[in-house]
Amino acid sequence: MDEWLWMCSLPGFYRKDLERLLQFFETPDRVWSARDSQIAVLPFLKEKQKEILKEWKRKKPSQIRNKTAESGIKFTSYMEENYPPRLLELPDYPLGLFYLGDLPEATERCVAVVGARMCTNYGRNIAMQISEELAVQQIAVVSGMAYGVDGIAQASCLKAGGRSYAVTGCGPDICYPRDHRLLYQDLRQNGGVISEYAPGTPVQPLHFPMRNRLISGLCECVVVVEAKKKSGSLITADMALEQGRDVLAVPGRVSDPLSEGCNHLISQGAGILTSLEDLRQHLGIAVKKVKKNKKNNIKLASLENMVYICLDFRPKSLTEIVRSAKMAPEQVMRILTDLQMRGMVEEISKNYYVLKK
Numbered sequence: 113m114d115e116w117l118w119m120c121s122l123p124g125f126y127r128k129d130l131e132r133l134l135q136f137f138e139t140p141d142r143v144w145s146a147r148d149s150q151i152a153v154l155p156f157l158k159e160k161q162k163e164i165l166k167e168w169k170r171k172k173p174s175q176i177r178n179k180t181a182e183s184g185i186k187f188t189s190y191m192e193e194n195y196p197p198r199l200l201e202l203p204d205y206p207l208g209l210f211y212l213g214d215l216p217e218a219t220e221r222c223v224a225v226v227g228a229r230m231c232t233n234y235g236r237n238i239a240m241q242i243s244e245e246l247a248v249q250q251i252a253v254v255s256g257m258a259y260g261v262d263g264i265a266q267a268s269c270l271k272a273g274g275r276s277y278a279v280t281g282c283g284p285d286i287c288y289p290r291d292h293r294l295l296y297q298d299l300r301q302n303g304g305v306i307s308e309y310a311p312g313t314p315v316q317p318l319h320f321p322m323r324n325r326l327i328s329g330l331c332e333c334v335v336v337v338e339a340k341k342k343s344g345s346l347i348t349a350d351m352a353l354e355q356g357r358d359v360l361a362v363p364g365r366v367s368d369p370l371s372e373g374c375n376h377l378i379s380q381g382a383g384i385l386t387s388l389e390d391l392r393q394h395l396g397i398a399v400k401k402v403k404k405n406k407k408n409n410i411k412l413a414s415l416e417n418m419v420y421i422c423l424d425f426r427p428k429s430l431t432e433i434v435r436s437a438k439m440a441p442e443q444v445m446r447i448l449t450d451l452q453m454r455g456m457v458e459e460i461s462k463n464y465y466v467l468k469k
Contacts, residue, residue, distance in 0.1 A: 114173035115140035116189035120208035121176050121310040124164055127322075130207050132156045144169060183285055185311050186211050198222075202329045202355060206308035210284050213304030216277060216330060221251045223395070224327050224352070226345045227261025227337035228370050230425070235261055235338035235370065238362055240268040240421075242335060245388050247274025249397050252303065254279065254330050256323065257292055259467075260424075261337045261345075267295050267417040276303040279326045281319035283311040291456050291467060294416050306330075321347055328352035333395065335385060336361045339373030346373050349382070360385040360394060415439070419447045423457060423467050430463040 119130060119140040136154065137143045148166050151157075157165070180187060188195050189208045197218050199205045209215065216222050223246055227235055243253050243265040253269040255262040257278035266276040278299050282288050284307045287296040299305050308326065309319065324347050328334050334352040336359065339345035349359045360383040364371025378384055385391060392398070422428070422436040433448070434441050448465060451457040458468045 113187075113189065113192070114177050115144055116191070116208055117180065117187045118168075118171070118173035118176045119143055120187070120189070120206075120210075120308075121180070122165065122168055123310070123313075124161060127204055127206060127308070129157070129161065134207075144173060180210075180311060183311055184212060185284055188215065196330055198331070199326065199329050202325065204325070205329070206326070209306055209308060210310060211304050211306045212284050213277075213300040213302075215304055215306065216252060216254075220275075221395075222254050222277070222331045223251055224254045224331040224334040224348065225261065225265035225337065226255055226327065226334065226339075226348050227265075228339055228343065228345065229258055229260035229262075230370075231260040231264070231338050232368075232370060234364075235362075236264055236421075236424075239265045239337045241388060242337070242385075242391060243268040243274070243276075244272040245391060247272035249392075249395070250274070251395070251397075252276060254327055256280070256320075256327060256344075257288070257295060257299070257305075259289060259291075263292055263295055264421045265337075266299065267421045270295075270298050270302050271418055274302075277330065278303075278305050279323050279330070280305060280307045280309075281323040282315040283307060283309050283313040285311045286313075286315070288315050294420060298417060320344060324348040325351045325355075328357050329355055331357060333358040333360060335359075335391070336374055336377060336382075338362070338364065338370040339377075340369055341372040341376060343373055346377070349377055358383060358394065360391070362386075415443070416447050416451065419444055420451065420456070423465060425467055427460055427464040427466050430465070433465065 133143050151162050151165050187210050190205060194215055196216050225243055239261045246253055247269045252275040253265050254277045255266050257263055269276045276299055284305045287293045328348050328351045334349055334357055336345050336349050352359050361374040361377040362385050363378055364374055418437050422433045434444050437444055448457060456468055457465055459465050
């Protein structure tokens, strides 16, 4: 296991690079024990990668293991029992996964909910309803922890008592976007933060399309709430179709740019999601009656998320936030004040708030 962790932690090496190393050396321990002269003549590596590999060989696998463990990050290779079996169905499954919290269990049902970052109130409400219903049905929500639909869906699922998993385009020790650190902490407690990238790997644009294949790969179905005609959400949907996963799209007005992507998916044969009943029927689930718990067992972090997900980059009045969060005005004010002190929210005029960029 240590040798797999060592190899999958190689900086600047992606899935194809690691696969070629294994084709040549057969096992990770042979990669680690390779001589510099062998590495120098490898035809499939760039010169910079050769130098990185030579330097990385000077680190013992046990050193990488200890450093990773110190940060609380766990690792599994595709050969371990806890590796998500759905990912093994992908032709380019990750050779290893780094994660905080948990990985989805083999029998755990997962649905991806993705959509526009700058979503409308309509998209926000739909994402919340879908995710709350999935939580009630004990189906985990998988997404990318991004602004807009992704983050709203995951926070709503957690708020309803469900589990959620975020797949990131950077190391799992990096909270991206930084404003979602409350959600990041909640995910670690009630789901997980998962990445094929080693700790410390920075955010790069090319990571996100690769990340999207894992969001769809972990799930039996992908739900697209709002999306422009060219967006990351459509990349996720396309990958889902290639992987044999179902795709459901929420239709919208033909004049709305954020509906173009969903309407296009529907025109190409994706399932139409017009109600929660459509979702239940597609997933083959019956309505569950939920007993209301009179005791208030919600953590402060969850209460903050309830307010946070009501905000976006457009000014919202205190009255509107109170109505959306369904909380007492004085409670909302206290949370907004705390979020302002943390640099996450800005009051741009009297009782009007926006997310801080």
